[in-house]
Amino acid sequence: MYDLxxxxxxxxxxxxxxxxxxxRELDLPKSTLSRRIRQLESSVGQPLLRRESNQLIPNEAGRVFYKYCNEMLVLAQQGSEALNELRENITGELVLRSHEAFIRGWFAQVAETFMTHHQGVNIRVHTQTQAPSDQADGVCLWLGDPGESPLRQELLGSLTQGVYGHPDYLNARGRPQNPGDLGQHTWVDLLGNQPGSPALTLHHSRHGIYPLQPPVSCLQFDQYCLQGDAIVRKQGLGLMPHWMVERRLQAHPGTLELCLPEWRGPSLPVWLLYPHGSLPRRVRAFLSHVRNSIPQGWCDRHAA
Incomplete structure (x- = not known):
C-alpha cells in the first residue's frame, strides 16, 4: 500500500x-521531500522522475503512475469526506456563488456566520453576473430569472422595486408627479434594458399598469451597486430594489429618495440554485442556514 x-x-x-x-508548497524541507520521492520509487520498484534542464520531469513510468496517483489521492479525499459526514462536525470545502446584488454585506455575513458555527468548513465565495450553468458541489444565490438550468431552483422570496433619485437632483430637476414625468429626467439603467427591448411596467394599486419606456440611458451598468452609486452621484433616476436601498440608507442616510411612492416596478425573484440528488452534509447545512437568514424585507415567496 502506498503512503499518501x-x-x-x-x-x-x-x-x-x-x-x-x-x-515550499508543502511546507517541507527539501530533504524530507526527496526522501518521500525515493521511498515511493522504492515501493513501485523503479524510477519515476528524471532531471532535464534543471527540472524534474516524469519518465515513461512516472507519466503512467501519475494518472493513478491522482486517482488514489482523489479517492482518499472522498473517503475522508464520507467519514466526516458520519461525525457530528461539518467539515470540507464549500463553494458558494452569489448574484452581485447580494455579495456586498448580506451574503458575506451569512457565510461568515455559518463559519462561526462550523469552523471545520473552508468556504470559497464567487461573485456571479450570470446564472451558473453548473454547480457540481455548492450553492448559488440568484436574483431574477435564472433561465434554463440543470440545477434545482428553490424560490426564497422576491424584491420589490421603486424609482429613486438623490434629493439634491430632485430639488434641482423637480420631482415627478406621475410616470409620464419620468421622460423629462435622465435615466440610470442596468444593462439589458435597452431601447427597443420590452417596456418596463410600473404598477399602482388603483391605476393599474403603466408601461414605462425610459429615455435613452446616459449611463448603464451591469451591477446594482454601480447603478446605485451613479444615482447617489446625482446622475439621474433609476429603478432599484427597495431592500437594497434600505441597506444603503442605513450606512448613508439621506442619499436616496423614493419617487412616485405609490408606483412600484416588477418584483425580482430570489432563488437558491443547487444540484439535484444527494448533497454533502455541509451543503445541506448551509441551505438550512440561508433559509433561516432570509431578511424581513424580502416578500413572501408566493408573491414573486
Missing part, C-alpha cells in the same frame, strides 16, 4: 517540476 504523503509529494513535484517550489 509520498503520493502527494510525487503529484506536487510533477506539477511544479521543482523540488524547491514543491517543498
Amino acid at each position: 504523503k509520498e503520493l502527494e509529494a510525487f503529484a506536487v513535484v510533477i506539477r511544479s517540476g521543482s523540488l524547491s517550489l514543491s517543498a
